[in-house]
Amino acid sequence: MAISTAQFLDFFGVAVFAVAGALTAIQKRFDIFGVIVVALITALGGGTLRDVSLDAHPVIWIANTSYLITGIGAAVVTFLVARWIDIPQRTLAVCDAIGLAFFAVAGMQKAVALGHSGEIALLMGVMTGVAGGILRDVLCNDVPLIFHREIYATAVIAGGVVFLILRSWGWLAQWYALAAMLVILVLRLSAIFLGLSLPQWMFSRSKGSRL
Amino acid sequence: MAISTAQFLDFFGVAVFAVAGALTAIQKRFDIFGVIVVALITALGGGTLRDVSLDAHPVIWIANTSYLITGIGAAVVTFLVARWIDIPQRTLAVCDAIGLAFFAVAGMQKAVALGHSGEIALLMGVMTGVAGGILRDVLCNDVPLIFHREIYATAVIAGGVVFLILRSWGWLAQWYALAAMLVILVLRLSAIFLGLSLPQWMFSRSKGSRL
Amino acid sequence: MAISTAQFLDFFGVAVFAVAGALTAIQKRFDIFGVIVVALITALGGGTLRDVSLDAHPVIWIANTSYLITGIGAAVVTFLVARWIDIPQRTLAVCDAIGLAFFAVAGMQKAVALGHSGEIALLMGVMTGVAGGILRDVLCNDVPLIFHREIYATAVIAGGVVFLILRSWGWLAQWYALAAMLVILVLRLSAIFLGLSLPQWMFSRSKGSRL
Incomplete structure (x- = not known):
């Protein structure tokens, strides 16, 4: 039984996100x-x-229950293994970046395939990539991690814009999808290894500077 | 006007869950x-x-607004009565167990009636039974109660498996539904009265034992 | 390009709610x-x-991406402007009341236009008006503001009842919609400027009084 690269990435994304959720x-x-x-x-x-x-x-x-089984399997293995092994934060962050890149592009492709506009496709890419993490943090009673200071959604948006531009230039689907994934991946890895972040509203500081 | 046992249990489940939500x-x-x-x-x-x-x-x-009216009525009565009467935790837990058993089985029956697989039916049973309580805790800014140490979803899963097995053996719908409800009820009542719980990951302890 | 009053109010409502969300x-x-x-x-x-x-x-x-663009624009402007200007709480509350009145009535009109009953229309009015604020507070890890002591949903319910009564009397759509909006607006403004609030369950006090 051979599965395609796209399918492999899909299940890989589910597994990595499930591990991240399980660890939280x-x-x-x-x-x-x-x-x-x-x-x-x-x-x-x-x-x-x-x-x-x-x-x-x-x-x-519902269309494919293999997603559920992959997610449950990853959660159970993580639950058992977490007792004995510390999963390094960086390893997890790199896997997460790969999952994010694939999920976001898959989300955009689905919206485009259903005939939606570029704006909606972009929004769906972001939603597919980041909403799971937001829901995880809400369920765990934390402020969503991605609302704070790290390039995450921004990487998805940048990749999504590349997706839409190359698509409008008439590139083939596999190439603009790959290019968009690479953009997301490179930006995320830069954020992880170089510590880049978005501007944040420095509330207390600005209050202070007024005095 | 006669209502069936199933309908009575349905409204009973809504009322009990509404009381639990109102008290929180x-x-x-x-x-x-x-x-x-x-x-x-x-x-x-x-x-x-x-x-x-x-x-x-x-x-x-939307299909039947009596559910809304039952829920609102239960909430208003609870609001008024809570001033004068302490509703005993155990009484409420037992009623909740009955509601849970019925909701879970009703959720499975709906999924099966729509032609879904056993896996999806099981998931829908769990979702129907426990998602309301999770949403309640998220709205009240608590960590969901059922993620901690008590046999709750597990009871639903066990009942759901019984449901699917007996169904595959060709039992009549009313019998496998009843059997599944009893399994859920017995497990929940055992948890309530005997204090059973699921394994939990002893994070700090294992950290300590490594030193 | 002329836009109707209804459309203007619609976008105004989106912008005001987006500003309120952005400030939080x-x-x-x-x-x-x-x-x-x-x-x-x-x-x-x-x-x-x-x-x-x-x-x-x-x-x-999805039907009209102008809503997305209005919301994003309002958020970005608020983000930039919040550094230099304090938006007065009262100004924001008054704008929010206008947005609420319009959203709630628009929600009811949509439900009625789809052939739903008065009860469902009322619920949809409340949902359209208040669910966004609840989700905002859940995402920000706060207890939803509107669950505490201020006439907010109550104003929507009162306006909704007026909507349904005048509609049953055969008023024209624009008049009962306007009347409902005014009721919501007047009640909200009364709450804001006169500090009205709903009864709340005084738990600790009643406990004390029993001793």
């Missing part, structure tokens, strides 16, 4: 059920919101 | 509107997520 | 992306939940 839930000391729920919502929440918004039924994990 | 909101000192919103979301949130995920429109409370 | 996110020190997401969810979250619940696809911001 484990740190919160959730039980095995809580860990699985948080992992599944992290991995599949973005795609679900996208499909429901676009009225693109059946939603991904 | 009252403890947070919400006003009457906040109490009603939290009660409705606790009682109908799981079914709504199920129907939207399955694209099974109209969603339950 | 700025106070939480989110980055520009976080500010835009919170602003969009505050402005469009209620309408999205309404459309998804009613299965009224395409949802508003």
Whole structure:
């Protein structure tokens, strides 16, 4: 049974996002059920919101239950393994960047395939990539991580703009998709290894400077 | 006007879940509107997520507004009565177990009736039973209760597996539904009265044991 | 290019709600992306939940991307301007009241136009008006503001009841819509300027009085 590169990346993305969700839930000391729920919502929440918004039924994990099984499997393995092994933050962040790049581009391709405009496709790319992480943090009662100071959604937006420009130039689907993924990946890796971040409103400082 | 046992259990489930939601909101000192919103979301949130995920429109409370009226009524009565009477935790937990058993099985039956696979039916049973409580806790800015140490979703999963096995053996719908409800109920009551819980990841302890 | 009063109010409502969302996110020190997401969810979250619940696809911001652009524009301007100018709370509250009145009535009109009952229309009015604010507070990890002591949803419900009564009397659509908006507006402004609020459950006090 051969699976395509796209399918491999798809399941890889689900697994990596599920691991990230499971680790957050484990740190919160959730039980095995809580860990699985948080992992599944992290991995599949973005795609679900996208499909429901676009009225693109059946939603991904109903159309193909392998996504659920991949996510549950990743969560259970993480739950068992986390006792013995510390997963290095950087390794996880790099895997997450690959998952993000693929999810975002897959989200855009789905919107475009359904005949939506470039703006909606871009929004769906961002939603597919980041909504799962936001839902994870809401469920864990944290302020969503990606609202703070790191280039994450911005990388998706930049990749999405490249996607739309190359597409308007008549590039073939596999090439503009690949280019967009590379842009997202390079920006995310730069943020991880060089510590880049977005401007943030320096509230206290500006208050201070007025005095 | 006679209503069937199934209908009675349905409204009973909505009322009990609404009372549980209302009590949480009252403890947070919400006003009457906040109490009603939290009660409705606790009682109908799981079914709504199920129907939207399955694209099974109209969603339950649009198809039959009696659900809304039951939920609002239960919330208002709870709001008024909570001043004078302490509702015993155990009484509420037992009623909640009955509601859970019925909601979960009703969720599975709906998915099966729509032609979905056993996996999706099981997921829908869990979603119908537990998502309302998760949304309640998110709205009240708490970490979802059911992610911590108590057999709750597990009871639903066990009942769901029984549902699927007996169904595959060719049992009649009313019997496998009843058997699944009993399994959920017995497991929940055991958890309530015997204090059973799921394994949880002892993070700090394992860190300590390595030193 | 002339736009109608209804359209103007629609975009005004989106802009005002987006500003309110952006200010909350700025106070939480989110980055520009976080500010835009919170602003969009505050402005469009209620309408999205309404459309998804009613299965009224395409949802508003897919049918007309001007809503997205208005919301993003308002968020970016707020982000830039908030450094130099303090937006007075009262000014914002008055604008928010206008937005609320329009959103709620627009939500009811949509439900009625789709053939739903008065109860569902009322619920959709409340949902369109208040769900965005609830989602904003959940994302910012706060207890939803409107669950505490201020006449907000109550104003929407009162306006909605007026809407339904005048409609049943055979008034023309523009008149009962206008009357409902005025009721909401007057009640909200009374709450803002006179400090009215709903009864709240005085838990600790009642506990004390029993001793």
